[in-house]
Amino acid sequence: MEGLGGTAPSGPRVPGLGLGWVLGRRRPPAPLLAAGIVVGAAAMLPAAYLLIVVAGDLGPALEVAFDADTALLVARTLGLAAAVTATAIAIALPVGWLTVRTDLPARRLWTTLLTLPLVIPSYVGAYLFVAALGPNGLLQDLLGVEQLPSIYGFAGAWLVLSLFTYPLVLLPVRSTLRRLDPQLEDAARAMGRTPTETFRSVVMPQLWPALAVGGLLVALYVISDFGAVSIMRFDTITNELYLTYKSSFDRTAAAGLGAVLVVLMLLALWLNSRIRNARATHRLGPGPARPPRAYPLGRWRWPALAGCGLLALAALVLPVAVLVYWSTKGISAGSTTIEFAAGLAANSLMTGVGAAIFGALAALVLAVLVGRFPSPLSRALERLGHAGFALPGIVVALALVFFATRAAPALYQTLTMLIFALTVHYLPLAIGPIGASLAQVSPRVEEAARGLGRGPIEVFRSITVPLVRGGILAGAALVFLHAVKELPATLILAPIGFETLATEIWTQTSFGFYEASAIPSLILLAIAAPPLYLLSERGTVTA
């Protein structure tokens, strides 16, 4: 055995070293393994530090967590999440069916229009809602009345969040409907079932996984939403957490609330996996031989068109119209200068691009480790990479503030810390597409390149990277998209005086300066739309 190591592609087995199995049969190169450990540790840092803070002050933290006020907040948060999730499914299911399985006129156009609300962050949607219908809003201007019925509270938060999150359900529903085997429906019909019965007994069971995935994304979005509920003045755990953090210096209370929020997120994830496992469907036999059949709508065509039109109006056309209205008003009033807006955009781009680059690199490290050097350790590191998914942005930010103030004061309120937070929070979004595209590349291809005289690094550069480029771009685009929109983490972690589009929109809206919010909002949508388009073309849109 001795001496076989040398320059071999993977080290020799080391008998007698008890932990050898942790590293697997093919040993990863030391620098790659080191990078993977750094990434895993970084991804774990917020959750671990939150745990340390809570555990270090357990009594008071538990007191906050089991407080009667907290219980009420939990109830309000879960109530809102349930209502929005149900509404999003109620909107997405018929729209998905209409745009995939019927002869609805202009289906492609409707698909695009009704997916686009995804680029509007909830706080922009809420701001537009208030700017249109709230005090001193557009409607009041137009009607010339002194006062309108209040739009704040549960109803407003529920409506706004539903209108801008239903695409999260629509996308998986549409992709499932497109892949359904129409022969199953034919078989049900041939056995004497009516179309309605067929839908209930054959189509719905197959749609459950899509509804579960989409519904989970909506629920997680609502639980961790900060902007919309704050603007609509509906108290949930998330904005209470922010207020607690901002108003007092009682970090323990904030940590306690953060822990409650994490428990809610984990609960939603657990519920989702239960539903998915219980409803798992498998296709038997070969794939669909024919594309899905389009049902003729007949006289239902007009109500269907009206419904889609109304939705597009409420979720896309009116918001954009209101935005344009306030923008022109803002520009003519001179409340926002182009230079100022450009500065905000540059800051947003810098943080977004920074998080996208580091997120994609970190995800690539994890994907290569788990895909090319499978071992218990690789798999554990990859799972740690997903830790950010269970933490809302505000909790990630809070945990990092604790970490910085206690362990690394030099990093407190620096751009480095902000980009780090956005990277670990959105890293899971990049792991998916990068891992999937690496799985498409046969290790034989890399071995062939080695045999042709190129070293491992050269093979990675000239073969692996070009082949997974699409996945890397998609992963980076997803991280970018979410990082530029992120509000609470940016509010908490941004260096003093460092304003981004998101923070500026929030600040101006909270003061009721609608003109001043309009231009940054418009720029934010313009920045977010291209990566979303790129992703929807690839069919890899998630969250």
Added chain:
Amino acid sequence: MSATATAAAPLRLRGLAKSYDPAVAVAGLDLEVEAGTTCALLGPSGCGKTTTLRLIAGLEPPDAGEIAIGARILNGPGVSVAPERRRIGMVFQDYALFPHLDVAGNVGYGLGRKPDRGRIAEVLELVGLAGDAGRPVHELSGGQQQRVALARALAPTPDLILLDEPFSNLDAGLRDRLRQEVREILTEARVTTLFVTHDQAEALSIAESIAVMREGRIEQTGTPEEIYSRPASRWVARFLGEIEVVPGEAADGRVDCELGSLAADHGVSGAVDVLIRPESIAIGISGPEGAANAEVVGRRFYGHDQLVELRLASGHTVRSRRLGFPAWHPGDRVRAWVDGPTDVLPRERARDVAPVG
């Protein structure tokens, strides 16, 4: 084709071993492939053929043993040469072409950052793809992809070419044609070649020598004719094709069995098994002296030929492969005799009874 000719060197494997706990893939394998010749590593699936190839290519480290090409030791005590420094070209079962590069990009990959266009053209000419240099590889047919893979492996003038089940992804007609083409290309390139296959016909038709592998070891090496007509064991005999085993008694360079008195090596005597391929068993209404009486008890017709099942006087049944015409029918009383090479082995040992994997 001077530029494709390499200073051909022999491949030598000594005591090569590799196990994946607890399975033993390669168990102390010895093999030599003469310079510039093509050797087939033939064996049933799971016998360790592909692992052997991957060890030679340096894609897996061996547990023990030595790999050398000519005087260059690739694996041995204190030596382990990285795959990129071995000067070995490998053609994978699924070709493993680089999907983001065109034909010329694939072929030129092993020629360094600035590949010599002339060399690329020369190799493409050799494999008959001279006009396809600029095509994306996904546009090519399976056979063309295979030739690109071969050209890519040949381009850097390697000391050794390894082919892993190179024809298994092709349909039957194309496979036959490509085997001949590849054989011609390899002969022209005069490169030492080791290819892995589980297909007996493939090994017999292209290789100059065959190493039959079983359970991580080499069972027999020799020319295709030797392996086929003088198998070292019943297992090898059965693996290479249908075989009849008839008990006999050997003495003084002859062996007597129910099908007559046959020539045998002088070394054997006593109770033996005579191994006869069905095509070496002739039948007729009348036969030469010493032919056995037999009755036709079954027949399978394949068009070009027929397999006739005979029951001898002792009750022992053997099969005879004849041309499709004239037809024999169950109930026909015939004479049967041996007309072709036979092999004589001492009476059956337990290990050899195992069925072909």
